[in-house]
Amino acid sequence: MTGARGARFPYPLVGAWGLTRLMLLLFVFKVWIFPGPDVTSDVSVIYQGWYEVLRTGTFPLDDVTWQYPPAAALAILSPGLLPFLEYTSAFFVMAFLADLVAFGLLLYAGRRPGKSLRGAWVWVVGVPLLGPTVYSRYDVMVTAVVVAAILAGARHPRVMGVLAAFGAMLKVWPALLLVGSAKRRAWGAAAATAAGLALLFAVSMPGAFAFMTFQRDRGTEVESLGSLVFHIARHHGWEGQVLLNYGSVEFLGPYVDLVSTAALLLTALAFGWLLMWRLLATRFLAHTVADAAFVAVLLFTTTSRVISPQYMVWLVGLAAVCLVFRGSRMGLPAGMVLTACFFTVLEFPVYFANVVGSDGLGITLLVIRNGLLVAASVTAAALLWRDTVSYAPQAELPAQTARAQEPLSS
Known part of the structure; x- marks a missing residue:
């Protein structure tokens, strides 16, 4: 069967999506049991608890695990759109629908x-x-918004700006979509949308920006790049602890502040590189917005004090948008991200006990996963630089060169 443009409908692609998503639904509804700790407990315990508070018209001000911008309340409240389902089941359906939209x-x-x-x-x-x-x-809901924003950007920069700002009010990182945009309309729409949403939440719901104070005392999360220092140090007498802290499992103890500060410095260096790239870039192609967003989120994710498994869905979404454009050169780093996803599911949840215990298997999985993220970051940044800063200008045709060398008068 062919479409209006004569292209065959991609039945294998759609079929693969359907089969893999059926598998995910069977896992989250516990028809099949996925190995490792129950990853759905955050929905039934944490998200549902926030839902009950948010329904009263305020944010969970006394819960330090609430570390999200105010529009995140919309994602947490979204299962209420399916009142015929209990909260956990409704949340899974909403996540599935976001996946379908993307x-x-x-x-x-x-x-x-x-x-x-x-x-x-x-x-x-x-x-x-x-x-x-x-x-x-x-x-996955945030990522669906980001996919829509970038795909809209080429023809409708204001729509991209609005969606990028809305995404940033959901989980901050979508603000990085604007790094590669050379269109002022996108930036203006983003600024106006962010300001409007911030004012709306600040006026209507107490504690909209309390989340900003809940990040200061965090340690180094056990899956982050910096955590490898302590995973190895535990085998050489380091006297720290691994504790559930601010909603994630973190290292706490001697020198953790030093490593956390080093991670922040790496993030600052990443920001400096992005700023330098933005100032020096002279060629902006159809895929540059997507490529630049992919690079930016890769850099900030890899250097973060926390690399939670769900962060990988951001990178999958951005890699996917990059490769929609035939001119994008992000195929290799996208492949690295996909490989890193496989090792991510192994380190969490399958062998998370080994990671927390800092044994040989846990450390090996983290070294491979985080090494792939570092390699993807460096490779993607180099490709972006080569494509927009140090590209070789197209050589002039011989006839054009000859005409340019002719004297103005004979």
Whole structure:
């Protein structure tokens, strides 16, 4: 069967999405039991607790695990749109629908002239590689907004700005979408939307920005790049602890502040590199917004004090959007991200006890996963630089050169 443009409908792609998502639903609804700790407990315990508070018209001011911008309340409240289901089941359905929206957008964009279905394949493969965690966190909802924003950006920069700002009010990182945008309309729309939403939440719900004070005393999360220092140090007499702190399992003890500060410095260096790139870039192509966003989020994720498994869905979504554009050169780092997703599901939840225990298997999984993220970050940054800063200008045709050398008068 062919579509209006004569292209065959991608039945294998759609079928693969359907089968893999059925598998994820069977896992989160516990028809099948996924190995490792129950990753759905955050929904039934933490998210549902926040839901009950948010329904009263205020944010969970006394809960230090609430560390999200105010529009995150909309994601937590979204299961209320399905009142015929209990909260946990409704949340899984909403996550599934967000996944479907992202896939539909990638599929539609990939079938347009000059585009590719590679991006949709990245999404189809990458999401299930992360296991049931994807449907047990609201990050897939944020990623769907980001996919829509970037795909809209080429023709509708104001729409991209609005969606980027809305995404940033959901979970901050979508603000990085604007790094590669050369259109003032996108920046203006983003600023106006962010200001409007901030004012709306500040006036209507007490404690909208209390989350900003809950990040200062965090340690180094056990899956982060910096955590490898303490995983190894535990075998050489380091006297710290591994504790549940601010909603994640972190190292606490001697020198943790030093490593956390080093992570912040790396993040600052990443920001400095992005700023330098933005000032020096002279060529902005159709795929530059997507490529730059992918690089920016890679850099900030890799250098963060916390690399939670659900962060990987951000990278999968951005890699997918990059590869929708035929001109994007992010195929290699996208492949590294997909491989890192496989090792992510192994370190959490399958072998998370080994990670927390800092044994040989746990350390090996983290070294591979985090090493892949570092390699992807460096490779993607180099490709972006080469594509926009140090690219070789197209050589002039011989006839053009000859005409340019002719004297103005004979």
